Amino acid sequence: MIDPAPRARMRALLAPLFELTLQDSRLEGMIAGVIDAGCGERLPIPRFVYRGPTTDLESVRLALFALVHGDEPAGATAIFHLLVTAVQDPSLLRGVDLFCYPVCNPTGFADGTRCNRAGVDLNREFWRGSSHGEVQILEAELRAHRFDGLVALHADCDSPGMYAFARGPVTSDELVAPALAASESVLPRNTDVVIDGFSAHHGVIRDCYEGVLAPPPEQSPAPFEIILETPGRASEAAQVQAALSGLRGLIATLPRLSRGGFGI
């Protein structure tokens, strides 16, 4: 028998997002794919796309990912608030097509666990021939849309402050700086020289784990890649505000950088 609680948790997160699509034709909500959650249960991986007002340049395709780890819900809430803000003031996303994946690990979110229901950390599975439906769906999205930039939102219970992984082209560094500066108004930055086992400089790490959610290896030019980490022991409300501020700081910097192109 299917437990109704996980489905209710998913509905509580997604209903306000789909409701928001009724308020602004720029925002579309759809199902990127459906995973088999076992025992006959099927859960969606949703995609919300906000097409900001256009400029004389081609719009930047920015993808946001949250809940890759199912017990880190602040990122999904931050995405919701960002979209609410965009609906109220579309100029916030001028020149940006924003692709949002607020629930990348539906069973983990439903169960309140880091891993998916099969016990696998999805953020070690990308571009390694994974058999997990969540990874296959997201890899297909990454291949189909060829984003100019990727931002994944995470939380780290071992970190006392905000930090970020900046991968890919140098623009990752140029964007992560304003993101962290903006989030610092809410939560402090982790200035340790080693964070999560990696050497760090002023809260920025250039190295990363293998198998994290990333662009297709063959994509050229490579998009910018940022993983924004909130301190997992901070209140969820503070994490949401810090992630939201970080995203807004990053997005505000995009128009200046996009004129030179992002890729390498």
Ligand SMILES: [Zn+2]
């Ligand atoms: Zn995480």
